[in-house]
Amino acid sequence: MITLAWLYALGGAMFAAYALFTLADARHPKRWGTAAFWGLLAASFLSGDRFGDLGNGILVLALVALAGLGLTGRSDPPTTSTTEREASAARRGNRLFLPALVIPATALLGTLLLKRLPLFEAKNITLISLGLGVLLALGAILLWLRPPARAPLDEGRRLTDAVGWAVVMPQMLAALGAVFALAGVGDVVGQAAAYAIPAEGTFVATAIFALGMAGFTIVMGNAFAAFPVMMAAVGLPVLVRLHGGDPAVVAAVGMLAGFCGTLLSPMAANFNIVPAVLLDLKDRHGVIRAQAGTALPLLLANILIIWWCAFP
Amino acid sequence: MSGALVLIGIVVLVGGLMLRLNTLLVVMAAALATGLAGGLGLEGTIRAFGKAFNDNRYVTIIWIVLPVIGLLERFGLQQRAKMLIAGLRGATTARILIAYLALRQILAALGLTSVAGHPQTVRPLVAPMAEAAAERDGGPLDDAKRDTVRAYAAATDNVGLFFGEDIFLAIASILLIKGFLEQNGIVLQPFELSVWAIPTAICAFVIHAGRLWWLGRRLKR
Numbered sequence: 001m002i003t004l005a006w007l008y009a010l011g012g013a014m015f016a017a018y019a020l021f022t023l024a025d026a027r028h029p030k031r032w033g034t035a036a037f038w039g040l041l042a043a044s045f046l047s048g049d050r051f052g053d054l055g056n057g058i059l060v061l062a063l064v065a066l067a068g069l070g071l072t073g074r075s076d077p078p079t080t081s082t083t084e085r086e087a088s089a090a091r092r093g094n095r096l097f098l099p100a101l102v103i104p105a106t107a108l109l110g111t112l113l114l115k116r117l118p119l120f121e122a123k124n125i126t127l128i129s130l131g132l133g134v135l136l137a138l139g140a141i142l143l144w145l146r147p148p149a150r151a152p153l154d155e156g157r158r159l160t161d162a163v164g165w166a167v168v169m170p171q172m173l174a175a176l177g178a179v180f181a182l183a184g185v186g187d188v189v190g191q192a193a194a195y196a197i198p199a200e201g202t203f204v205a206t207a208i209f210a211l212g213m214a215g216f217t218i219v220m221g222n223a224f225a226a227f228p229v230m231m232a233a234v235g236l237p238v239l240v241r242l243h244g245g246d247p248a249v250v251a252a253v254g255m256l257a258g259f260c261g262t263l264l265s266p267m268a269a270n271f272n273i274v275p276a277v278l279l280d281l282k283d284r285h286g287v288i289r290a291q292a293g294t295a296l297p298l299l300l301a302n303i304l305i306i307w308w309c310a311f312p
Numbered sequence: 313m314s315g316a317l318v319l320i321g322i323v324v325l326v327g328g329l330m331l332r333l334n335t336l337l338v339v340m341a342a343a344l345a346t347g348l349a350g351g352l353g354l355e356g357t358i359r360a361f362g363k364a365f366n367d368n369r370y371v372t373i374i375w376i377v378l379p380v381i382g383l384l385e386r387f388g389l390q391q392r393a394k395m396l397i398a399g400l401r402g403a404t405t406a407r408i409l410i411a412y413l414a415l416r417q418i419l420a421a422l423g424l425t426s427v428a429g430h431p432q433t434v435r436p437l438v439a440p441m442a443e444a445a446a447e448r449d450g451g452p453l454d455d456a457k458r459d460t461v462r463a464y465a466a467a468t469d470n471v472g473l474f475f476g477e478d479i480f481l482a483i484a485s486i487l488l489i490k491g492f493l494e495q496n497g498i499v500l501q502p503f504e505l506s507v508w509a510i511p512t513a514i515c516a517f518v519i520h521a522g523r524l525w526w527l528g529r530r531l532k533r
Contacts, residue, residue: 004370011373041372048366054355057362061340068337080386089388089395096392100384100436103377104427111424126426127370130377137380145387155382160375165336170371172339176321178364179343179357183318183350191315219322224485228492236496247498251489252478252508259474263467266329270371273335275430275466279439281459287470290463294471294520301515309511 012045033071106133190233221267223258321346406528416472
């Protein structure tokens with residue numbers, strides 16, 4: 001059966017190739033550190049399941065040391081100039097979009113159609129379909145445009161190096177969330193929130209619940225971490241049990257109030273920081289700045305939706 | 313007392329980010345401080361972190377799209393996206409981004425959250441198209457305006473994803489809510505929850521589309 005492990009092998013092979021290409025790139029300003037970083041990540045993808053928890057922990061410490069000491073950096077592999085790109089775009093026309101559309105189209109069709117086939121792991125079907133889409137698109141480009149054989153990995157390395165260590169930020173934050181949960185951070189924050197609520201009035205309690213969801217999400221970078229905490233501390237005992245609120249509204253819209261916090265959080269790196277790097281923004285918080293004007297009124301809207309719809 | 317001590321990790325996070333230290337370093341330090349304060353011990357914390365890091369590899373797998381995107385850039389994909397927009401009369405920055413917002417919300421509401429995203433669609437297509445439209449209607453962009461257009465393109469992807477996906481029944485957050493309520497003796501069907509994502513989805517579309525329209529007006533001046 002084709003599972004997530006196949007996709008990890010593909011990702012691992014890609015990172016391993018980046019490590020080797022970096023080692024061979026004498027012009028790379030931070031050759032050894034960058035090669036070590038991609039090499040460790042390749043090892044994690046290819047055989048992380050065999051290292052054991054402590055082994056994986058030490059691997060992460062090594063990744064953090066390489067990034068923290070500034071030993072990784074951008075590369076400058078051979079590619080085309082802007083003039084060549086404009087000429088190619090003019091000559092090839094809108095057909096250039098087709099390979100780019102193969103990836104989302106395969107992810108879409110794969111999710112809808114492949115789920116029933118026993119050949120594929122249904123639980124991760126969208127990610128697996130995405131991987132299939134990448135291979136299909138790659139094959140189409142190689143046949144049609146005939147780039148040099150090493151071009152896919154050179155171009156991939158150019159973009160991946162530009163993102164740099166931020167590539168693993170989302171994964172690091174997920175792991176941080178797990179440690180926070182084990183250490184009981186949520187319970188402590190929940191107790192503190194419960195203290196702050198007055199006994200009467202549904203609006204103030206609703207506002208504290210929604211603002212707490214958003215605020216705790218900003219700190220953790222993830223509404224999933226905030227939800228059990230704020231629901232257990234305020235949502236269930238105060239809004240639902242004390243004031244008789246509809247649990248479906250409180251829970252569903254409360255989660256969305258948390259998503260407003262995600263729009264504002266530098267800790268939600270894969271949504272807010274990584275795109276800023278990917279789009280070459282000078283301000284790493286530029287995406288958050290663009291989102292604040294949507295997130296704040298929407299947070300108010302969520303408070304009002306809970307207040308109007310949850311209480312009969 | 314020992315309870316409140318686990319919040320040290322949050323202090324480390326905020327302090328480290330304010331000092332602009334390397335973010336990976338700050339995250340690791342926050343994890344170690346929290347684990348030690350929470351009684352996991354040094355080795356226990358490293359083990360817990362390593363296990364969670366390994367379990368969450370799927371969030372990093374998205375980068376396998378970059379060789380394809382890079383290859384297409386080599387052959388002028390971004391330039392082609394700009395040429396296409398330059399030839400379309402009605403395609404303003406605001407209209408392109410509003411259309412993308414609607415598309416992203418609808419796809420996410422159908423459960424197709426990984427179909428679009430920053431590496432797959434925003435960098436190669438949406439951002440260059442929005443920029444090209446801004447240049448056609450308002451002349452060459454200075455760096456600040458170019459960054460603003462790109463930041464709004466990225467923001468539009470996030471808003472569309474976040475406030476579309478909860479309409480879908482089987483998304484992780486709906487299942488998390490259902491599981492949490494069940495543990496507390498409240499049994500609900502996913503449908504009863506996801507229907508309550510619709511009012512917020514409409515508000516999100518109206519607010520963000522309004523801001524995109526306003527961005528378009530600012531760019532024209």
